Amino acid sequence: MDEFIIDREYQLKLNSKTKLWDNYQHGELLSKSTDKLFKYFPLNLYSIDGLLRSYFHLANPGQFNDPFDCNINLAKDIIELDSMKTVKRNNFNNIGVCSFSETIDNHLMWAHYTNNYNGFALEFCGKKIDIKLNRSEIIRHTLTRVIYPEIPVKINKDFPFAYHYILTTKFKHWSYEKEWRIIAELNCDDREMEYYPESIKAIYIGHKIPDENESAYKMLLEIQELKFPKTPIFVVYPHPTDLNLKFEKVWE
Template identity: 85%
Template sequence: MKTVKRNNFTNIGVCSFSETIDNHLMWAHYTNNYNGFAFEFNGESIDVKLKRNEIIRHSLTRVIYPEKPVKIRKDFSFAYHYVLTTKFKHWSYEKEWRIITELNSDDREMEYYPESIKAIYIGHKIPDGNVSAYKMLLEIQEMKFPNTPIFVVYPHPTDLHLKFEKILE
């Protein structure tokens, strides 16, 4: 390609979620190898606080993983939604859901109801490697989600699963 086409969806916001918290690949890819964090949501109550006049509409949609994506004409009413909720089959281990929002402003911040957050998970490299980020996460928990437990996530030393060490409740 001589030129690169950029995504010009200035009025669309996408926030991704997964059905799983205990996947090594997810922690490697999306938290920069345990240098990040994740929120666990109560599945039945996941929702965003709608800011007045900033979010026109939103939907929570499961991502689909077809063997071969279908070409969709962009003038179809569902075309953008299809593009934003379809990934190749080899990504299906992510078990992803997305909140797709149509925005009325440049504000890209989503705020969640405190009761929607079930737990906070911190990659094991944060407490020692990024003390300021660790303190910030603890402050966020204390101010916004005081009844939410925090876990540090470690790869198990001998088995192929993750360990979750509770540090706060």
């Protein structure tokens, strides 16, 4: 087998050179990189700690807000799936996922993932996020896009792409997220993945922070000055006259 039809929109095809399975949409090969990626955060102790110490949290899919995300029922005969012995209700003890989006100007992303503009987002170069790999806890990792078939099909557990398919397939109504994921295989319970501070290309702050929480706003500006002095910072508002978002630069 060198091709698998997911639905009328998506297909998987075996690359004869790399021996990897590539995603196709409407017959066109999907790019394996994008120019920019954005990571959204609500404002809380965990997100501030991650910003100060420059790390991503690699979530267990069992903690996701969507129970159909990374759903083990995408594979047939899951009881016998040897590589998923630790799975219980989408719980992958040895897998960590960090999600990003291609878009920074989507209203729903700011509403859902920054607690309605009471959070912030970080911009990274989508072609390469510089991760510190000097830790034995992370066995290997990959950055890959998520696909959104109309009706995801169940696949045979023995297919060579079965594991990847389960971890990167979501229902069509989530397609507005334009999601990419770091998927890491872990060797312990530590779920922190460090990145180099220079990887951050811009910081975006939801308008409710300066509007309603001045001390938190000052704290974020101080963190930027201390950790990311060359990184531009923006406040994000609903535009006062148009139906889009406004990005106001704080300083040069």
